[in-house]
């Protein structure tokens with residue numbers, strides 16, 4: 001039985017959409033910009049906007065995704081708050097959304113978007129997908145950064161190779177540190193979450209030493225506190241915390257704003273949006289297959305909102 005034909009496919013679309021609401025900023029560029037601007041107004045959250053469109057099988061879908069990103073990039077600078085130069089929203093994108101064939105086919109559309117982003121001074125991060133994309137993503141993002149584009153990348157602490165990968169990242173680059181969402185085989189990845197999180201803290205320290213801007217992306221409050229107390233003080237202006245839209249961390253964020261951790265760093269929400277609910281529903285189904293516990297997390301989030 002393939003992963004695509006699991007119990008997740010049996011859940012009706014409207015129910016998936018209901019669960020998706022805390023996580024997805026709507027079904028248009030407009031709604032994504034509104035949600036991001038609203039978070040900025042409410043509590044000064046920065047944003048990185050991401051189109052949900054990974055399941056690409058045709059050249060037309062690639063062209064559509066390129067066009068959506070270009071329009072998004074053009075509109076960001078005009079938005080109140082999230083368009084200002086100092087607090088401008090960035091965009092995040094997944095290479096698999098830009099190829100219907102080989103990985104290398106994704107290069108040309110990605111470069112086209114990166115050039116567009118430079119024209120509108122919008123920072124861009126290339127997300128990290130599963131192990132098949134690691135070399136492609138690191139090679140391309142480092143190459144573009146070294147050519148002078150404001151391109152950042154992501155490294156996953158679950159992969160054994162990451163310790164070495166850190167050493168090739170150029171100083172000044174933005175690097176998001178995550179544990180990694182894709183289950184990987186034991187030959188190339190660690191399985192202990194405790195160890196993945198310990199490595200997040202260690203790797204953040206190493207990246208700061210190397211002059212890199214660290215985007216520390218986790219919802220684990222103990223790991224965040226260790227990072228803020230033990231690592232960030234070395235270079236707080238090169239640290240940022242990132243969380244996914246829809247994951248409530250009210251006490252932690254209040255503490256961060258009040259200086260409870262003894263250091264001030266930026267905070268950014270990852271704001272996924274779709275153009276049409278079909279993509280959002282497909283995205284949610286994939287995440288639920290990868291991580292069945294997510295359904296429970298969504299329920300808990302809804303509960304915490306009350």
Ligand SMILES: Cc1cc2nc3c(=O)[nH]c(=O)nc-3n(C[C@H](O)[C@H](O)[C@H](O)COP(=O)(O)OP(=O)(O)OC[C@H]3O[C@@H](n4cnc5c(N)ncnc54)[C@H](O)[C@@H]3O)c2cc1C
Nearest residue numbers: 127128154178179180181217218219220242243244270297
């Ligand atoms: C901004 C951002 C960008 C990311 N980009 C990438 C990427 O490019 N590539 C990649 O492989 N992974 C990416 N991830 C996912 C990341 O790798 C982890 O899978 C994810 O963040 C969950 O791990 P955690 O560190 O929060 O720890 P966990 O131990 O999984 O979670 C810590 C706590 O937060 C809760 N929690 C975690 N996730 C959620 C959720 N979605 N909703 C509600 N509660 C939750 C858990 O229940 C637990 O209590 C990104 C994550 C963030 C926050």
